[in-house]
Every structure is written in structure tokens, then in C-alpha cells.
Amino acid sequence: MSELVRSSIVDRVAVIEIDNPPVNALSAGVPEGLAAAVERAQQDASVRALVVVGAGRTFIAGADINELERAAWGDDHALPDLHGLLQRIEDGPKPVVMALHGTALGGGLEVAMAGHYRVAVPDARMGQPEVNLGIIPGAEGTQRLTRLVGVEKALDMCVSGKPIAAAEALESGLVDRLIEGDLRTGAAAFAREMAVRRGAPPKTRERTDKLGTAVSNAPLYAAGRELAAKTRRRLEAPLAVIGAIEAAASLPFEEGCRREREIFVECVRSEQCKALVHAFFAERGASRVPDVPKDTPTRDIATVAIVGAGTMGAGIAMASVNAGFRVILIDTTERALEAGMGTIRHNYDSSVKRRRFTPEAVAERVARIRPQVGYGGCEAADLVIEAVFENMALKKQVFAEIDAVAKPGAVLATNTSTLNIDEIAAATSRPESVVGLHFFSPANVMRLVEIVRGRATGRPVIATAMALAKRLGKVGVLVGNGPGFVGNRMMFPYMYEAQFLVEDGATPEQVDRALTSWGMAMGIFAVDDMAGLDVAWRVRRELRQFADAGGRRPLVADRLVEAGRLGQKTGKGWYLYGEDRKPQPDREVIDLIERAAAEAGIHRGRFTDEEIVERTIYALINEGAKILEEGLALRAADIDVIYMNGYGFPAWRGGPMFYADRVGLPAIHAKVAAFHREFGDRWAPAPLLETLATQGKTFNAAERGQTPS
Ligand code: T1G
Numbered sequence: 001m002s003e004l005v006r007s008s009i010v011d012r013v014a015v016i017e018i019d020n021p022p023v024n025a026l027s028a029g030v031p032e033g034l035a036a037a038v039e040r041a042q043q044d045a046s047v048r049a050l051v052v053v054g055a056g057r058t059f060i061a062g063a064d065i066n067e068l069e070r071a072a073w074g075d076d077h078a079l080p081d082l083h084g085l086l087q088r089i090e091d092g093p094k095p096v097v098m099a100l101h102g103t104a105l106g107g108g109l110e111v112a113m114a115g116h117y118r119v120a121v122p123d124a125r126m127g128q129p130e131v132n133l134g135i136i137p138g139a140e141g142t143q144r145l146t147r148l149v150g151v152e153k154a155l156d157m158c159v160s161g162k163p164i165a166a167a168e169a170l171e172s173g174l175v176d177r178l179i180e181g182d183l184r185t186g187a188a189a190f191a192r193e194m195a196v197r198r199g200a201p202p203k204t205r206e207r208t209d210k211l212g213t214a215v216s217n218a219p220l221y222a223a224g225r226e227l228a229a230k231t232r233r234r235l236e237a238p239l240a241v242i243g244a245i246e247a248a249a250s251l252p253f254e255e256g257c258r259r260e261r262e263i264f265v266e267c268v269r270s271e272q273c274k275a276l277v278h279a280f281f282a283e284r285g286a287s288r289v290p291d292v293p294k295d296t297p298t299r300d301i302a303t304v305a306i307v308g309a310g311t312m313g314a315g316i317a318m319a320s321v322n323a324g325f326r327v328i329l330i331d332t333t334e335r336a337l338e339a340g341m342g343t344i345r346h347n348y349d350s351s352v353k354r355r356r357f358t359p360e361a362v363a364e365r366v367a368r369i370r371p372q373v374g375y376g377g378c379e380a381a382d383l384v385i386e387a388v389f390e391n392m393a394l395k396k397q398v399f400a401e402i403d404a405v406a407k408p409g410a411v412l413a414t415n416t417s418t419l420n421i422d423e424i425a426a427a428t429s430r431p432e433s434v435v436g437l438h439f440f441s442p443a444n445v446m447r448l449v450e451i452v453r454g455r456a457t458g459r460p461v462i463a464t465a466m467a468l469a470k471r472l473g474k475v476g477v478l479v480g481n482g483p484g485f486v487g488n489r490m491m492f493p494y495m496y497e498a499q500f501l502v503e504d505g506a507t508p509e510q511v512d513r514a515l516t517s518w519g520m521a522m523g524i525f526a527v528d529d530m531a532g533l534d535v536a537w538r539v540r541r542e543l544r545q546f547a548d549a550g551g552r553r554p555l556v557a558d559r560l561v562e563a564g565r566l567g568q569k570t571g572k573g574w575y576l577y578g579e580d581r582k583p584q585p586d587r588e589v590i591d592l593i594e595r596a597a598a599e600a601g602i603h604r605g606r607f608t609d610e611e612i613v614e615r616t617i618y619a620l621i622n623e624g625a626k627i628l629e630e631g632l633a634l635r636a637a638d639i640d641v642i643y644m645n646g647y648g649f650p651a652w653r654g655g656p657m658f659y660a661d662r663v664g665l666p667a668i669h670a671k672v673a674a675f676h677r678e679f680g681d682r683w684a685p686a687p688l689l690e691t692l693a694t695q696g697k698t699f700n701a702a703e704r705g706q707t708p709s
Helices: 030-043 065-072 083-091 107-114 129-133 141-149 151-160 166-172 183-195 214-231 237-250 253-268 271-285 311-322 334-353 359-367 392-405 421-425 459-471 487-503 508-518 524-531 533-542 557-562 587-599 609-629 636-646 656-663 665-679 687-695
Strands: 005-010 013-018 049-054 096-100 103-105 117-120 125-127 303-307 326-331 369-373 383-386 411-414 434-439 448-453 475-480
Touching (some): 013 030, 030 049, 030 083, 065 253, 065 271, 083 107, 096 107, 103 107, 107 125, 117 166, 117 183, 141 151, 151 214, 151 237, 253 271, 271 636, 271 656, 303 311, 311 326, 311 334, 311 359, 311 434, 326 334, 334 359, 334 369, 383 392, 392 421, 411 459, 421 434, 434 459, 448 459, 487 508, 487 524, 487 533, 487 587, 487 636, 524 533, 533 557, 609 636, 609 656, 609 665, 609 687, 636 656, 656 665, 665 687
Parallel strands (some): 013 049, 049 096, 096 117, 303 326, 326 369, 411 434, 448 475
Antiparallel strands (some): 005 013
16 A cells, blocks of 8 residues: 555544655555555445545645646646546545545535535635636635635635635634644544434535526626635636636536536646746745755844834835834934834834734734834844845945944945945954845835855855744845846846837836736836936946946936926826826926937837837847856745746746746747847847757756856
């Protein structure tokens, strides 16, 4: 018998334990082992009831996504098919109790729903997250969930993909009882209770009481579609899953299952599934650093000092207290501190309004932030994060001050988004303790943290930064120390190309619309306005961008800054902003663009959306290829993770490098080479792009796996 599934009999209850670390996924061997164990227990005369439980930290977290990935790329043998297992569980004469802890997700929840009863510990969570992988539940989940919780709740869970808490599962009928104390003991006791009930144990598939009628369900489907269109823009699976739920409510079980299967298989083969599965593994792969193994010792962090109470510092303070840390928030004046604490309170107030936090939880968090002028008490901090203005001289001064007060062993981090970490580290006596932690704004919301490795950054410091990102609920991606690191370095050519397009005849609005309809969360001009035009302006100076007079310089951005149009914060930038903060096109800007173009003798033309997307997105890809070649990113997938989590790149396109792979590098290269001929050196194809295109390879298969320098 497979060791993936173990059985024991305790007081006439067979306890079947699935043991497939780390998350008990239904990898090959698990469904077979489970089916055999169930069969044996059903036939064993000494057994009266069955309990199925997960070993380790969780119940089954779903089908094995490695197998799903193979299926997505065309291997039909890898398509999960759990029908036989589910039928065997449900049809047995003795009650089967599914005992849930950790997360019962996807195929895990589907297995659980085939059981006759479900019990759970109070902190267990259950969900059908398949839509996040571009698919729908593929093991009769849409059919059984709809029967257990009704159409409305099933729609909500399957469209959002969000798991629900055990208490909610109990209330909605997904779970029959919560078990306080030891799960196995409680589940076995429950199973014995159920074993003495008369008649065959209840089969989920035979339930019809919550299915509603065509008339009562119609508005629910309509609302589901509206929700999917609004919250899961451009994703196919959340819409597709509604079709499967409709089938559950309107067709006999077997027919509904067939319909679900058809939709499931169609989704598995989709482009979006490939991209989203890539995104799943890319995110988890990002924490692997070849020369910093998982067992590298990390430094303990309990207290975080943050220097600078501006928007960034305030956001980082919130992320830190949300993760349970104590925070010392430092600035040079009481006024700056008051403003920072004001931002924090304002943000938390809106979380309370949205019911994300209770007022008590917020009060407790705010109380863990100690605002103060100066570094007093800073020697208690395990981690100091500098979040001051993006100016090298200032950062050096702050680091010298931090160095003088921080305790030995403290991690010293800079939140610079573009500047040289080594130069900053050199202002201290301990460059091995210095690392970049490039948070994205708003730092309490955005998931990405670029972890910047300086020349001297120690391995334990990198391991600590990686662990910290995870503790903050963020994705940390290690990047090398080059101007703009990875994300911003790629963004500049993308942003400037958009500005050139505007000088050449497009409008900011047209460019932004082309990008958002292609899938970007925001257009680049709206992004620039949100960040503040002065940010890029300062970077242009600090990094001496365009110091080389040979290249094409953007003509408009500096003039907007000089005119005081700094973006949203001044009510105008590329766009005009009213109370609602929605960007409105501004004739003044168009006039300015037209004047600048005329003065420079630029002939203005028209562009299709496709041309706009190629000029901007291909600029991103070409720069990504250079970064990869220079070793500033460890792998193409890391660049994808950065763009999907920090720059609003659509996950269903898998990130810029994955997208390029899917378009085909020969086609991308040909276009970049054509732009090179047309526009000159800024479009010189990255040598890596050229090589891979010629060899018929892809970025993601050609991972370099070397340490960023
Ligand atoms: N298959 C394979 N590997 C998985 C996995 C899975 N389902 N889930 C997690 N892992 C690996 C992950 O790659 C990582 O590996 C390690 O486990 C820890 O994960 C038929 C077809 C369960 C909440 O979508 O949401 O069922 O990097 O770092 O933060 O309808 O993992 O260490 O080598 O994320 O504690 C549906 C996906 C599948 C659940 C744990 N299920 N997983 O979070 O750890 S499709 C899902 C998660 C399906 C059916 C369909 C989370 C987690 P490594 P981690 P974590």
C-alpha cells in the first residue's frame, strides 16, 4: 500500500490519513490510495464509520498543480479525474466523515464534499480557488457545493476563489460541526454518533433542497456575471464557472457533472490557465535563491524602526504592525510625524468602514506604533528601514546616523527605489547588514517587495529579508543592485516610449486606454500621475538619464513638472483631477504636447491600439531581457512576479517575459529589430532576446539560475 495514505482503526472507526507533504495535494497515488483505503474500510466488518484526515498542517489543498500544469500544456493523461474516487466515497454504506484542518481547497474540498459529513477545527478554511489558476472546479465541486450551500453562496465562492472560514462554512451548511480540541478524537466521536443513525448515510449529490428555481436563480447568475466582470476583469474562468453552477441547479447530477467537465477541460487548455499556473509557481519559486539555501539562519525580528513618516514610511509601518511587529516611527519634526500618523489613522478608518478590521483591532495596531523625533531607543530595533526622500546625500546621512545607534546584528534596510545600495551601505561600518527593501506604494497594500542585494549583503540578511516579506504577507523577489533595480529600470523605457508615442501623435488617454484594454491595471500616464511626476523627474536627475545627448529625450514631462503639474497630489499632471480623483483629459496638456512636438519638428501621426501596445510592452520585454542577461534578476519568472505584483501587469498574461515566450521570441525580436531600424539605438535588441529567438528558445526555459551581482 502506498505510504501516501495510511489507515488505522480506533474503536471501530477507520481513520484514513493522507500524508503527502507539504500540503497533501492529490498527486498521482493519493486518489488511488484513498480509494483503496475507503474500499477496505467499507468492507471491514469491524469498522462502523470512516474518518478522513490530513497529516501535517492541512487537509488536502487540491489537485497537484504540477500535474495540472502538464495537462495545461497538452498532456491529457495528467488531467485530474477523481470521479471514481468520489463515487466510491459517496456510495459506501458506512458514514464517511471528512475532518478538516488547515485549508481544504479545490480538489480537497471536492473530496470532502463527497463525504457524508464534514467537521472542521475553528481555524480551518475551505474554498474553490480554481479560478485563480484559470480553471473551474473539475471534480464535481460546482455540482456538490451548489447542493450544499445553495446557488448564491456557491457563485460567491467559485467566482471570487476566496476561501471561507469554518464558522461561515458551518452557517452555510458546508460543514456539519466545528470541533474544539483534538480533531481526530472529535471527528471519530462524531462518526460514531452518525454510525448509529438509521438508513443509508446522506449523499450530497442527492440533495436538491437548496437548488432554487430557474426564476429565483436568474438574478443570482446575472449578479454573479456582473461581479465577475467587475472584480475579475478579463478573466475567463470566473465567468465560465457560473455556467457550471447553472448546470448544477438545472440538470440532473450526472449531466451537470458532464457539463462541468466540458467547461473544465476547455479552461485547462486555455492560454489563461497556462499563464496563471506559471504565475503560481513563479511566485513560489521567487523565494529560492541558489546560494542562500532554505536553512540559512535568519535574524529574529520583533521591533522595526522606520525612518521617515511620509507616505512610504506610513505604509510600511502599517504593514509591519499588521504582521505583529512593534514599530518606532521616526521623523525630524513633530509635524511630519503628525502627518504620518494622520495618514495611518485615515487608512485604518477606511478599513474599519469596509469591515476589514474592527475598531478594537485598529486601536491595538496603532498603539504598537511609537512616533518620535530622533533616534532615541532605536537600539531596540531588530530592523531599521529608511524611507526618506529619494536623494543620495540624504540617504547617506541617514545611514550614518542609523549606524551610530543601531544594535549589532540589526538589519539596516533602505527603501530606495532606484539608488545604489553599495554607495548607501558604504556610509555605514557594516555593509554586510545593509539590504534594499523596495516596497511599492501603498506599502500596506501592494504585495511586491524587491529585495536588493548589495555587493556586501550577507546571506543571513537576505534570508531574513525573504522571511520578512513572507511574514508581511508579501512576495519578496531578490534583485541585483543596478539603477532602478528590476521593476523601475524596466518601467523607464516603457514610460518614455509612451511619452514618445504621445509626442508622435497619440494622446495620453489613448495610450492609457490601449494599455488597460490590453489588460494593464492602469495606464502609464495615470500611474505617473499617481506616483507624482516629480518622482520620475528626480530620478532623471539622480540617475542622469538622458545625460547622453545621443538618444531621444522626452519633451513634455519636465515641462509639466516645471508648470507645477505634479499629478494627483496637485490636482493635475498628465490629466486633470476633480474630487473623485478620476483622470480627465486636459486640453492644456494636449496643447503643450503639440507645441513641444512642433518645436522639435516631429511629424505627428495616428496609431492603432496594437501599435501602442507593441511599442510600450515590447520596450518592457527588451529591457527585461537585458536585465536577465546582466544577472540582475535570477530568472525570467522573477521578472514576471515583479511585474504582476508591483506594476499591474495582468496575471492572466503571466508577466512580460512569459507573455513574450507565448507570442514567440522570433516575432518579438523581429518587431524590436524593426523598431531599432526605425527609431534608433534605444531599440537595440537585447543580445539575449536575439540569441534565444535564433535558437528557438524561450526566456522561461532559459533561466539563468545565477546569483544577481
Ligand atoms: N499542488 C502542488 N503543490 C502545491 C499545491 C498544489 N495544489 N499547493 C501548494 N503547493 C506547494 C507550493 O508550490 C509550495 O512548494 C508549497 O506547497 C507550500 O506552498 C480538481 C484541478 C495551500 C494555502 O489552488 O493556495 O484542485 O515552493 O508556499 O503559504 O478541481 O499553497 O515549497 O516547493 O503557498 O502555507 C486547487 C494552491 C488546485 C491551492 C498553502 N488548489 N495552494 O500556502 O505555502 S486545482 C489550490 C495554496 C484543483 C480540482 C482542481 C497555498 C496553500 P515549494 P505555499 P502557504
